[in-house]
Structures are given as C-alpha cells and as structure tokens.
Amino acid sequence: MDKANLGTSFRQITPQKFSEQQLEKAKEKQSSRVVFFSLVFPEHSSAVSAYIEAVRELACELLDLLAEGLWVPDRSVFSRLIRDVDSDSIIRLNHYPPMPMLCQDKDSSPCNQNKVGFGEHSDPQILTILRSNDVGGLQISLNDGAWVPVTPDPATFCVNVGDLLQAMTNGRFVSVRHKALTNSYKSRMSMAYFAAPPPDARITVPPEMISPTKPALYKPFTWAEFKKAAFALRLGDSRLGLFRMECDEQVA
Numbered sequence: 671m672d673k674a675n676l677g678t679s680f681r682q683i684t685p686q687k688f689s690e691q692q693l694e695k696a697k698e699k700q701s702s703r704v705v706f707f708s709l710v711f712p713e714h715s716s717a718v719s720a721y722i723e724a725v726r727e728l729a730c731e732l733l734d735l736l737a738e739g740l741w742v743p744d745r746s747v748f749s750r751l752i753r754d755v756d757s758d759s760i761i762r763l764n765h766y767p768p769m770p771m772l773c774q775d776k777d778s779s780p781c782n783q784n785k786v787g788f789g790e791h792s793d794p795q796i797l798t799i800l801r802s803n804d805v806g807g808l809q810i811s812l813n814d815g816a817w818v819p820v821t822p823d824p825a826t827f828c829v830n831v832g833d834l835l836q837a838m839t840n841g842r843f844v845s846v847r848h849k850a851l852t853n854s855y856k857s858r859m860s861m862a863y864f865a866a867p868p869p870d871a872r873i874t875v876p877p878e879m880i881s882p883t884k885p886a887l888y889k890p891f892t893w894a895e896f897k898k899a900a901f902a903l904r905l906g907d908s909r910l911g912l913f914r915m916e917c918d919e920q921v922a
C-alpha cells in the first residue's frame with residue numbers, strides 16, 4: 671500500500687507482528703493485573719482507521735482552541751505536530767481483568783482494597799484522548815495529592831494533558847497524574863489515543879508565552895530525546911524535571 675495514501679493515522683497503528691509466543695510472554699511480563707495490548711489490530715481495519723482519524727481531529731481541534739485561549743497568534747502551533755506525516759501518535763488498548771481485592775492488613779478481615787492495574791503516571795505525549803467501557807477505575811491526582819475517581823461513561827472522552835503540552839505551554843497546562851484500579855467483579859477496557867509529534871520535532875514554547883516575568887522553564891528538546899529519557903525512568907517518575915532550566919539559565 672502506498673504510504674502517502676495511508677495518512678498519519680494508519681501509519682501509527684501499523685500492526686506489529688507478534689508471534690503467539692511473544693504475546694504470551696508479554697502477558698506474563700505484565701502480570702495478570704493488566705493485560706496490555708499494544709497495536710494488535712487486524713490489518714487494514716477501516717473502523718480502527720476511522721476512529722483514529724476522528725480522535726486525531728478532535729485532538730487537533732482542542733489544541734487549536736487551547737492555543738487561541740492562550741493568545742498565541744499561530745493557532746495551529748501545537749496541532750501541526752500531530753498532523754505531521756511523521757507524527758509518532760499511537761493508540762493503546764488496556765484490559766483490566768477482575769482481580770480479587772487486597773486485604774488491608776493481616777488482622778483486618780475485609781479485603782476491600784482495589785489492586786492497581788496501571789500505576790500512577792503522567793502521559794508523556796502532548797494530549798491523550800481516552801475512553802473506557804462503563805467500568806470505573808481511572809483516578810486523577812489533585813494538587814494536594816488526593817485521588818479523585820473519574821466517573822466511567824463510554825460516551826465521553828477523558829482528555830489528559832501530557833508532559834509535552836506542559837513543556838510547550840511553559841507550565842501553563844500541567845500534565846495530569848493518573849492511575850487505573852481494577853475491581854473484583856467486572857473487566858475494565860480502555861482505549862487511549864496519544865497525540866505525539868514526530869520524533870525529531872523540537873519541543874519549544876511559542877515566543878509569545880515567554881517574558882521576563884515568565885522565563886522559559888524547560889530547555890528545548892526533541893520528542894526522541896524525551897522518550898529516551900522517559901524509558902530510562904520508572905513509570906511514576908517525573909520526566910520533565912530532567913529538562914528543567916536551572917535558575918541561572920532561565921531565558922526570557
């Protein structure tokens with residue numbers, strides 16, 4: 671098939687060819703808490719392509735509105751990265767099978783603690799468009815560290831600000847820390863579209879957002895550099911800290 675005709679969305683979901691053995695191994699590695707399917711779609715699935723096309727468009731519209739709201743004259747400054755033919759956006763399906771609850775401690779009898787299916791983290795990309803079935807489990811962290819459950823609604827998208835958007839807005843938008851819990855009675859399924867720039871895209875702040883009173887918080891970096899740094903850390907670690915300007919380096 672002609673690469674140029676596929677568009678970014680299809681390219682991003684080009685199925686990886688896993689052998690049965692590799693899949694089994696991957697499932698084992700993820701433990702039984704969360705079986706993590708990455709890009710295992712039937713080739714040329716038009717429904718999946720259409721879905722990706724639609725959520726990509728949604729992400730772009732949201733980013734354009736966001737730029738407008740920040741008074742950035744070039745309103746496509748963020749969405750351009752996602753529309754790029756080399757955009758590194760991906761889609762991920764998560765499956766959380768029902769799991770027996772954890773006992774609080776050995777002396778208290780009721781086992782009433784949900785197990786963590788997907789540990790605390792922020793999404794590294796620009797924006798995440800997430801939806802799930804009607805089973806709860808997603809929680810987001812507030813500034814004070816309190817965890818707030820997100821009401822499950824299969825007809826609603828949950829939009830997460832990712833680390834790159836935090837960097838590109840000089841900290842005006844903050845990437846949200848979140849996690850997903852399992853329950854003991856029903857499977858949870860979720861589907862996340864992670865809108866990302868091309869690997870060699872330079873992540874910078876629109877000049878209008880930097881001033882003597884709001885100096886640049888992060889050093890410029892590429893998405894490939896950020897991903898490399900992220901992979902070297904644990905899921906819950908803060909990656910942006912690695913790219914933060916030292917006080918004496920801050921430029922207005």
Ligand SMILES: O=C(O)CCC(=O)C(=O)O
Pocket residue numbers: 762764788793800802807808848849850859860862
């Ligand atoms: O399953 C969920 O609701 C959250 C999944 C998630 O955070 C992720 O895939 O990055």
Ligand SMILES: [Fe+2]
Pocket residue numbers: 791792793848
């Ligand atoms: Fe996430």
